Amino acid sequence: MGSFYLSTPIYYASGEPHLGHAYTTILADVLARYHRRAGDDVLFLTGTDDHGQKIQEVAEEQGLTPLELCDRMAERFQAAWDDLGISNDRFIRTTEPEHKAVVGALLERLYDNGFIYESEYVGWYSVGQERYFTEKEIGPDRVDPIAGGPVTKIREKNYFFKMSLFQDRLIEQIEKNPEWIVPATRRNEVLGFLNQPLEDLSISRPRSRIHWGIPIPWDPDQVTYVWVDALTNYVTASGAIDPEATKDRRGFGDPLPSRWPCDVHLMGKDIITTHAVYWPTLLMGANLALPRKILAHGWWVVGDTKMSKSLGNVVDPLALRDRFGTDAVRWYLMREMVTGQDASYTPERFLTRYDELRNIFGNLAHRTLSMIKRYRAGTVPAAPSGGLAVETAAAVAAYRRALDGYRLHEGFAAAMDLARAANGFVETQEPWALAREPEGADELDRTLATLARTLVVLACLFEPVMPARAAELGRRLGLANIPLFEELDGMDVSGRAVRVGTPLFPRVDLG
RNA sequence: GCCGGAGUAGCUCAGUUGGUCAGAGCAGCGGAAUCAUAAUCCGCGUGUCGGGGGUUCAAGUCCCUCCUCCGGCACCA
Numbered sequence: 001m002g003s004f005y006l007s008t009p010i011y012y013a014s015g016e017p018h019l020g021h022a023y024t025t026i027l028a029d030v031l032a033r034y035h036r037r038a039g040d041d042v043l044f045l046t047g048t049d050d051h052g053q054k055i056q057e058v059a060e061e062q063g064l065t066p067l068e069l070c071d072r073m074a075e076r077f078q079a080a081w082d083d084l085g086i087s088n089d090r091f092i093r094t095t096e097p098e099h100k101a102v103v104g105a106l107l108e109r110l111y112d113n114g115f116i117y118e119s120e121y122v123g124w125y126s127v128g129q130e131r132y133f134t135e136k137e138i139g140p141d142r143v144d145p146i147a148g149g150p151v152t153k154i155r156e157k158n159y160f161f162k163m164s165l166f167q168d169r170l171i172e173q174i175e176k177n178p179e180w181i182v183p184a185t186r187r188n189e190v191l192g193f194l195n196q197p198l199e200d201l202s203i204s205r206p207r208s209r210i211h212w213g214i215p216i217p218w219d220p221d222q223v224t225y226v227w228v229d230a231l232t233n234y235v236t237a238s239g240a241i242d243p244e245a246t247k248d249r250r251g252f253g254d255p256l257p258s259r260w261p262c263d264v265h266l267m268g269k270d271i272i273t274t275h276a277v278y279w280p281t282l283l284m285g286a287n288l289a290l291p292r293k294i295l296a297h298g299w300w301v302v303g304d305t306k307m308s309k310s311l312g313n314v315v316d317p318l319a320l321r322d323r324f325g326t327d328a329v330r331w332y333l334m335r336e337m338v339t340g341q342d343a344s345y346t347p348e349r350f351l352t353r354y355d356e357l358r359n360i361f362g363n364l365a366h367r368t369l370s371m372i373k374r375y376r377a378g379t380v381p382a383a384p385s386g387g388l389a390v391e392t393a394a395a396v397a398a399y400r401r402a403l404d405g406y407r408l409h410e411g412f413a414a415a416m417d418l419a420r421a422a423n424g425f426v427e428t429q430e431p432w433a434l435a436r437e438p439e440g441a442d443e444l445d446r447t448l449a450t451l452a453r454t455l456v457v458l459a460c461l462f463e464p465v466m467p468a469r470a471a472e473l474g475r476r477l478g479l480a481n482i483p484l485f486e487e488l489d490g491m492d493v494s495g496r497a498v499r500v501g502t503p504l505f506p507r508v509d510l511g
Numbered sequence: 512g513c514c515g516g517a518g519u520a521g522c523u524c525a526g527u528u529g530g531u532c533a534g535a536g537c538a539g540c541g542g543a544a545u546c547a548u549a550a551u552c553c554g555c556g557u558g559u560c561g562g563g564g565g566u567u568c569a570a571g572u573c574c575c576u577c578c579u580c581c582g583g584c585a586c587c588a
Contacts, residue, residue: 012588021588049588123586134587185516189583192514202586230588273585338524342581349523352537359550367547374546410525413536427552432545503548 003043004035005259009267009275010047010092010233013073014054017080019300019316020268026330027297027339027408028266029086033464034403037484043259045237046081047092048074049230051223053131053205056212066212070095084318085326085467092233094214101243102236103229104217106286107203109252110161111218115285121158121202124151159204159222166281167198173280173290181276182406183340186269186296190276201278203228231279234262235288253287264293264406272296295406298342317345323508327466328354331412334465339408354505361419361458362505365473367426368451369500375435375444380452380478382494383442387429387450391421392457396488399461408465415461422454452477452493460488469504476501 008028011021025046032044050070059069074093081088092099110116123132126144133144133151144151171194174180174187181187204222205213213223235241240260241251251258265275272294280290300317321329332353337343372380395418402411429447434440455473459482463470474482478496 009588014588052588054588121586132586134585136585136587185582188515193584195514196584199585225586226588227586268588269582271588272583274588277585336523344523349537352523356536358548363547363550365547367551369547371546423551424553426546427544430544430546435546503550505548507548507550 002035002038002040003259003263004032004040005043005238005262006031006035006045006264006266007234007237007262008046009265009271010049010094010230011077012052012054013048013050013070013077014052014058015073017077019318021077022080022084022318023300023333023337024266024268024297025081025086025088026084026333029084029088030330030334030408030464031264031266031403031406032087032089033467037460037463037482038400039484039486042089043237044088045090045092045234046086046088047090047233047237048077048094049226049233050074050093050095051213051229052226053210053212056210059212067095083321083326085330087467090237092237094229094233096236098243099233099236100214102241103214103224103232105241105243105250105252106232106235106282107224107228108217108247109250109286110282112247113285113287115162115165116159116203117162119158119160119200120155121160122153122155125154126151156206156209157222158202158206158225159216159219160200161203161228161282161285163201163278163281164198166284167194169284170194170198170277170280174276179293181272181294181296183296186272186276186340190272193273193277198277198281201227201281227274227278228282231274231282234265234279234291235260235283238262240288255288261289262291264295265291266295266297269296269298295340297340298337300337301342301344317350320350324350324354325469325505327469328357328505330465331357334408335412335416337409339406354508356416358503358505358507360416360423361462362503364419364423364426364451364458365455365476366500366503368422368448368455369476369498371431372448372452372498373500375431376448378498380493380496380498381445381449383445383449385446385449385453385493387446388418388421388425388454391418392454395421396457396461396485400485403464412462412465415458418454418461419458422451422458425454426451449494452496452498453491456483456491456493457488460485472501473504475499 006028008024028044032042035042048070055066055069059066062069078091124138125132126149138144138151142151143149174191181190203225204216205225207221207223210223214229216222216224238258238260240255240258242256243250267275276294283290317329317332332350335353336349372378395414398414399411402414431444431447434444455477459470459473463482470482476499477493478498483491
């Protein structure tokens with residue numbers, strides 16, 4: 001039994017959960033469930049990023065304290081994840097005392113290692129918006145992108161992390177480990193980014209301007225600025241650091257027994273740089289191991305424009321849950337998007353994918369259960385069930401190869417292909433014809449046993465992406481639990497009482 | 512501007528190291544069957560594999576060039 005630790009980013013608590021958050025989180029959930037099914041001890045981490053200026057502002061607008069706003073938003077996120085069937089093991093918040101202490105310990109370690117210095121941050125500040133904007137945000141005209149007001153270049157005291165010192169080590173890490181950043185296109189982009197000299201990273205802000213943050217341990221007039229605070233959550237949750245211990249025993253350099261390093265950090269491609277550059281160099285600076293893999297996925301686009309409220313083109317697949325159910329939406333999101341690439345959402349494609357689910361898989365389950373009920377009084381015959389042995393073994397192998405390689409779409413296609421093969425098996429065997437002739441009884445037994453067994457395999461393969469429907473299928477097959485992969489080979493379904501029930505994926509009348 | 516990716520049947524896309532690679536699914540047409548959610552199964556594709564040039568006995572598959580589209584180029588989760 002292995003161990004598997006995976007994370008989503010912690011989501012910024014200033015706005016409502018949306019498809020971008022949901023996709024990452026569902027992706028993580030599918031991987032977490034897959035690894036549990038493979039027998040791994042899984043730690044699946046998600047949470048919220050509670051600090052920062054934006055939260056300070058939004059809270060003020062709503063007449064709340066920052067923490068009250070964060071409490072409210074954290075609940076929203078957790079409720080959203082409940083609705084989507086997310087099985088996270090831990091929901092971390094950066095306002096947790098433990099996390100704040102770990103951030104402090106990490107900062108002290110970086111400081112003691114000589115990687116932090118005081119300097120001045122120079123940036124484009126908007127007096128109207130009371131905040132800095134990036135070069136990209138202000139554009140060539142150099143106006144604040146929100147109100148169009150003026151921005152001025154100002155300086156303020158900040159602490160900086162000597163990120164530049166780690167540039168060569170980071171490049172070496174990426175070049176020697178081709179699978180460390182996936183997909184390859186993101187890896188290339190990061191390498192391209194590192195082609196230019198790496199600057200040092202500003203990690204604090206004056207408390208006078210932003211009070212809602214974690215104080216710098218040796219200078220209470222400064223608070224941590226986003227990166228150290230947010231990214232460190234991955235280490236906090238791992239248990240590698242004990243901030244209460246004396247400085248040389250906290251776990252840096254010689255990590256405490258823990259889940260660190262993370263097996264995979266998942267995120268959208270928009271924050272690849274923070275995860276593939278800032279975070280690894282911070283870890284290097286603190287003498288901690290690097291995560292084993294960094295996976296940046298693509299975006300859902302409508303037509304050819306990025307999904308955006310401001311564009312008014314939000315057509316949200318999540319809204320389809322009302323009519324089609326959560327599992328169907330999860331299926332669509334995982335099956336349709338090539339893991340890592342962008343994908344375009346259209347209602348037509350959703351319906352195609354739903355029909356696949358309904359007609360190929362749902363119908364296979366329904367016709368199989370119905371035949372067992374009709375021909376064998378609802379009991380799976382005690383007969384050899386190896387009818388689709390070759391196809392099943394191939395499908396399971398292809399599925400596991402694909403999911404191990406983070407090609408989820410491919411794995412689920414392989415599972416669906418097995419369902420197609422099983423439908424073909426039904427046509428070839430013609431159970432209805434066998435049932436008419438007394439001498440067909442044995443063959444009919446073998447056929448039904450094979451189909452029942454195949455459904456168990458399919459329930460196992462589909463469970464990570466469609467946990468509720470897979471569990472329901474398992475119940476109808478008389479199983480207490482859906483088997484793990486290692487249990488599939490010795491699986492015996494004979495003698496089980498099955499229940500037909502209503503279709504797993506019913507026909508949905510539109511309009 | 513610099514760097515990178517993509518352009519394959521009506522649609523969405525597969526196509527390792529060059530030689531049954533010209534494919535799958537969906538849509539369409541024809542047929543079979545009736546256990547099933549009018550679901551299933553079988554059969555049918557004359558596609559300049561973006562244009563042009565080159566290497567090779569042989570190229571979507573390598574090289575050059577052109578066209579089109581997309582992504583990245585830091586302190587924004």
